[in-house]
Amino acid sequence: MPNDKKQYGFTTTTLHSDRSKPIEHGSLHKPIHTSVTFGYDDARDLAAVFQGRQQGYRYGRQGNPTVSALEDKITRMEDGHATICFATGMAAIGAVVQALLREGDHVVSSAFLFGNTNSLWQTVAGQGIDVAFVDATDVANVEAALTPATRIVFVETIANPRTQVADLARIGALCQARGILYIVDNTMTSPYLFRPKAVGASLVVNALTKSIGGHGNALGVSLTDTGLYDWTRYPNIFDNYKKAVPAQWGMAQVRAKALRDFGATLGPEAAHHLAVGSETMALRLERECASALALAQMLEADPRVAAVHYPGLASHPQHALASTLFRACGSLFSFELDAAVDCFDYLNRLQLGVSASNLGDTRTLVIPVAHTIFYEMGAQRRASMGIAESLIRVSVGIEDTQDLLDDFRQALDAA
Ligand SMILES: *Cc1c(COP(=O)(O)O)cnc(C)c1O
Numbered sequence: 001m002p003n004d005k006k007q008y009g010f011t012t013t014t015l016h017s018d019r020s021k022p023i024e025h026g027s028l029h030k031p032i033h034t035s036v037t038f039g040y041d042d043a044r045d046l047a048a049v050f051q052g053r054q055q056g057y058r059y060g061r062q063g064n065p066t067v068s069a070l071e072d073k074i075t076r077m078e079d080g081h082a083t084i085c086f087a088t089g090m091a092a093i094g095a096v097v098q099a100l101l102r103e104g105d106h107v108v109s110s111a112f113l114f115g116n117t118n119s120l121w122q123t124v125a126g127q128g129i130d131v132a133f134v135d136a137t138d139v140a141n142v143e144a145a146l147t148p149a150t151r152i153v154f155v156e157t158i159a160n161p162r163t164q165v166a167d168l169a170r171i172g173a174l175c176q177a178r179g180i181l182y183i184v185d186n187t188m189t190s191p192y193l194f195r196p197k198a199v200g201a202s203l204v205v206n207a208l209t210k211s212i213g214g215h216g217n218a219l220g221v222s223l224t225d226t227g228l229y230d231w232t233r234y235p236n237i238f239d240n241y242k243k244a245v246p247a248q249w250g251m252a253q254v255r256a257k258a259l260r261d262f263g264a265t266l267g268p269e270a271a272h273h274l275a276v277g278s279e280t281m282a283l284r285l286e287r288e289c290a291s292a293l294a295l296a297q298m299l300e301a302d303p304r305v306a307a308v309h310y311p312g313l314a315s316h317p318q319h320a321l322a323s324t325l326f327r328a329c330g331s332l333f334s335f336e337l338d339a340a341v342d343c344f345d346y347l348n349r350l351q352l353g354v355s356a357s358n359l360g361d362t363r364t365l366v367i368p369v370a371h372t373i374f375y376e377m378g379a380q381r382r383a384s385m386g387i388a389e390s391l392i393r394v395s396v397g398i399e400d401t402q403d404l405l406d407d408f409r410q411a412l413d414a415a
Pocket of ligand 1: 087088089090091114117156160185187188207208209210219220221359
């Protein structure tokens with residue numbers, strides 16, 4: 001049994017977290033519990049669980065022991081207070097909207113966003129919630145966009161795919177001073193490279209589909225309450241969820257109003273895959289971040305490449321900030337080829353980089369951004385987000401670094 005008082009390292013903690021609670025039959029992994037419902041010998045216990053007076057499971061949509069074990073793992077990774085998992089990354093961001101926002105509320109979001117999150121904010125803008133997009137690399141832009149109705153500030157740590165780094169600590173201080181909920185999407189850094197709690201985040205999103213699960217074999221997301229936000233300052237909490245101590249109000253409302261009412265529940269099989277994947281995340285990221293830096297440096301030095309975007313490069317506008325905030329600058333970078341090189345031809349010459357849309361996978365994945373994931377938003381909005389038409393996003397996998405360097409260079413040489 002791991003000693004709960006001792007501070008273990010990141011991987012040790014992740015590996016042994018399931019065993020901090022008794023597991024059936026001495027199993028080392030939390031087993032996959034497929035039961036949809038949970039029976040009680042005493043019907044009064046069932047009632048007590050329903051009324052929140054007793055811990056326990058009732059119906060799979062609102063909770064499952066395999067999923068709970070994963071939630072506990074993520075809570076430890078983020079040094080948080082509580083975590084709720086959902087079926088996909090987008091479901092968690094949607095859950096925030098469903099559970100915590102009301103008509104007339106205002107959101108300030110970074111303009112540099114994962115494409116589907118951008119689309120989600122456009123969707124809710126048509127449902128009476130006002131969203132202001134700002135350049136979040138400078139807190140002054142966030143501050144200027146705040147209104148008395150601003151409930152949430154939403155940023156990504158390193159923006160996908162152009163790698164802008166948000167002014168994370170100053171935005172945290174601003175939100176704290178104004179009592180605004182500060183939501184940080186930590187997917188691009190993961191809790192191994194960065195803990196948003198350190199910059200005052202209230203809620204942390206991690207798309208488990210990416211680095212944490214790491215193998216591209218299961219979708220899922222976590223939403224973690226860091227415990228820093230004072231929920232008594234949040235106007236949209238229903239009286240029903242104010243029965244427990246204030247630290248629990250937010251997650252109680254999210255679990256009921258988003259998970260129970262809308263039902264984007266993570267399945268136990270996916271939770272198992274994601275939990276197993278998470279055991280090797282730190283090892284994978286060490287390799288991936290080193291390879292990403294080596295590739296970015298090689299491409300930046302090549303005259304056939306017009307630009308490389310990676311916070312680990314000294315030429316990146318937020319390089320100094322990224323170096324102080326993150327353990328390493330992540331497994332994702334993007335680059336623009338010289339106009340004489342066709343991006344589709346280049347991608348087709350790669351033998352290891354696979355043209356595909358995921359990221360944080362063990363395999364290196366490449367994608368022509370403007371023609372795929374950022375196609376629907378149109379050229380004007382792409383330009384405002386700094387997305388060149390030739391931009392290629394690279395999610396670096398765990399292949400041997402030299403093999404990747406050779407592959408990305410031969411694809412240029414053949415041009
Ligand atoms: C992929 C991703 C998401 C969404 O996750 P899904 O599991 O694909 O829904 C959210 N934020 C970021 C930064 C992502 O890269």
